[in-house]
Amino acid sequence: MKAAHYWHCFVGIQTREWLRFWQQRTRFASALVRPLLWLVVFAAGFRAVLGISIIPPYQTYITYETYIAPGLCGMIILFNSMQGALSMVYDRELGSMRVLLMSPLPRPFLLVTKLLAMGVVSIGQVYVFLLLALLVDVEPPLWGYLAVLPALILTSLMLGALGLLIATWIKQLENFAGVMNFVIFPMFFMSSALYPLWRMNEASPWLYWICQFNPFTHAVEAIRFSLYLEWNPMAFGITAGVTVVFALLATTGFRPQRTKILGGKPA
Amino acid sequence: MTIEARNISFRYGDKPVLKEVSFTLTSGGFHALLGPNGAGKSTLFGLLTRLLALQQGDVLMAGQSLKKQPAEAMRKIGVVFQQNALDLDLTVRQNLLYHAALHGLSRKEARSRGDRELERFQLLERANEPVRKLNGGHRRRVEIARALLHEPSLLLLDEPTVGLDVASRRGLNDHVRRLCDSDGLTVLWATHLIEEVRPEDRVLILHEGKLLADGAGHDICEAEGTRDLAETFHTLTGAG
Numbered sequence: 329m330k331a332a333h334y335w336h337c338f339v340g341i342q343t344r345e346w347l348r349f350w351q352q353r354t355r356f357a358s359a360l361v362r363p364l365l366w367l368v369v370f371a372a373g374f375r376a377v378l379g380i381s382i383i384p385p386y387q388t389y390i391t392y393e394t395y396i397a398p399g400l401c402g403m404i405i406l407f408n409s410m411q412g413a414l415s416m417v418y419d420r421e422l423g424s425m426r427v428l429l430m431s432p433l434p435r436p437f438l439l440v441t442k443l444l445a446m447g448v449v450s451i452g453q454v455y456v457f458l459l460l461a462l463l464v465d466v467e468p469p470l471w472g473y474l475a476v477l478p479a480l481i482l483t484s485l486m487l488g489a490l491g492l493l494i495a496t497w498i499k500q501l502e503n504f505a506g507v508m509n510f511v512i513f514p515m516f517f518m519s520s521a522l523y524p525l526w527r528m529n530e531a532s533p534w535l536y537w538i539c540q541f542n543p544f545t546h547a548v549e550a551i552r553f554s555l556y557l558e559w560n561p562m563a564f565g566i567t568a569g570v571t572v573v574f575a576l577l578a579t580t581g582f583r584p585q586r587t588k589i590l591g592g593k594p595a
Numbered sequence: 596m597t598i599e600a601r602n603i604s605f606r607y608g609d610k611p612v613l614k615e616v617s618f619t620l621t622s623g624g625f626h627a628l629l630g631p632n633g634a635g636k637s638t639l640f641g642l643l644t645r646l647l648a649l650q651q652g653d654v655l656m657a658g659q660s661l662k663k664q665p666a667e668a669m670r671k672i673g674v675v676f677q678q679n680a681l682d683l684d685l686t687v688r689q690n691l692l693y694h695a696a697l698h699g700l701s702r703k704e705a706r707s708r709g710d711r712e713l714e715r716f717q718l719l720e721r722a723n724e725p726v727r728k729l730n731g732g733h734r735r736r737v738e739i740a741r742a743l744l745h746e747p748s749l750l751l752l753d754e755p756t757v758g759l760d761v762a763s764r765r766g767l768n769d770h771v772r773r774l775c776d777s778d779g780l781t782v783l784w785a786t787h788l789i790e791e792v793r794p795e796d797r798v799l800i801l802h803e804g805k806l807l808a809d810g811a812g813h814d815i816c817e818a819e820g821t822r823d824l825a826e827t828f829h830t831l832t833g834a835g
Contacts, residue, residue: 432699
């Protein structure tokens with residue numbers, strides 16, 4: 329197989345994902361309602377309770393909306409990735425997965441490309457969200473919108489791979505409600521998405537350490553810092569490292585017989 | 596292309612599904628894989644398409660091992676699955692382009708091959724319609740056209756007529772037989788419907804994971820001392 333084959337395959341998978349996105353654009357628009365509610369309603373209510381001092385990457389006092397916006401970007405990717413991974417293994421995407429796996433190209437390449445393609449669609453949503461966030465005065469520097477892109481790609485690949493890993497290997501979590509309760513909510517709440525970790529440390533040191541061990545925390549921080557044009561090697565490094573590990577595990581450990589791709593019940 | 600399956604056994608946990616299955620498919624022939632539901636047909640298809648990993652035995656496609664050279668083998672196989680594997684909201688052409696890209700074809704090449712196949716299948720004028728608007732028989736034809744885009748030598752069809760009416764079933768079956776003649780395509784057609792099999796076809800009868808018969812339909816009937824395939828099938832499998 330030559331490089332050109334890989335390229336055509338890569339482009340083909342991306343294209344299909346965009347076509348699907350375009351077909352279902354109303355569904356994707358409604359998926360923006362959740363983070364916007366958090367931003368507009370939750371943040372407004374919470375702002376009064378929570379004071380935020382000046383912490384990096386911010387150089388002045390910031391509103392609570394400004395603080396949680398990067399976390400909500402992470403949340404959009406988190407929900408999409410989990411939903412996407414489940415659909416690959418259990419429902420809507422089964423047909424396309426069968427076709428995908430008939431490709432002669434190596435399976436890890438196909439799966440990573442598929443996860444990236446789904447990620448690109450999530451990232452599109454993140455940008456729409458950030459544009460709407462301007463209405464509540466979340467105004468990162470202009471170049472931040474570009475600088476945040478690598479962090480968004482890494483985050484979407486990391487969470488997509490995690491979703492695929494969970495969907496393939498943990499049978500108890502084959503429905504979205506299960507994943508929401510046992511994966512999405514714990515990852516989201518036990519992270520720096522909603523509150524800075526130093527406040528968490530004041531409240532409960534052990535909770536602080538759980539947050540530190542949560543890779544989502546570092547993904548959110550990578551998004552936050554790059555959005556404000558600050559370089560955070562630790563957050564970036566951890567996110568990249570975890571992404572590589574998850575992607576390797578999820579794609580090399582992928583077994584169609586553990587899914588519904590074959591048809592019938594998973595073994 | 597000659598396909599040789601050697602001693603394939605497969606188990607899900609403790610449950611054996613295929614037991615020492617061996618057969619050879621001859622180049623350019625129509626082969627019917629006949630078996631009642633639960634005989635192991637889909638498992639065999641899973642193994643031939645690499646959705647399941649071989650546990651024991653091997654499959655040689657024109658001498659190349661599915662175990663050792665999977666990519667080479669996969670390039671030679673076209674598959675039509677039992678369940679629909681088309682994106683219903685995308686157009687016929689978009690579905691074909693997706694498949695072609697997965698096989699590393701450039702967009703230009705994919706388009707010309709796609710149009711050629713659609714024309715042959717009399718579906719070219721519907722190329723820009725969403726698949727959802729097509730009836731079951733036409734959708735199946737699109738799936739076959741798609742499976743042929745990368746010019747495979749072996750076409751695997753897993754109960755392709757499920758859910759179709761009698762006329763569409765017959766049409767599809769005739770269509771695939773013509774492909775054997777015109778393209779020299781080797782075909783393995785799995786079914787549990789006797790009426791889709793002709794006496795002169797090579798027939799493989801699978802039952803409870805074992806290959807009970809392998810040969811031309813009329814030869815099998817003669818050996819079993821039965822009048823027709825339906826009776827043979829009934830005698831061998833105890834099914835209707």
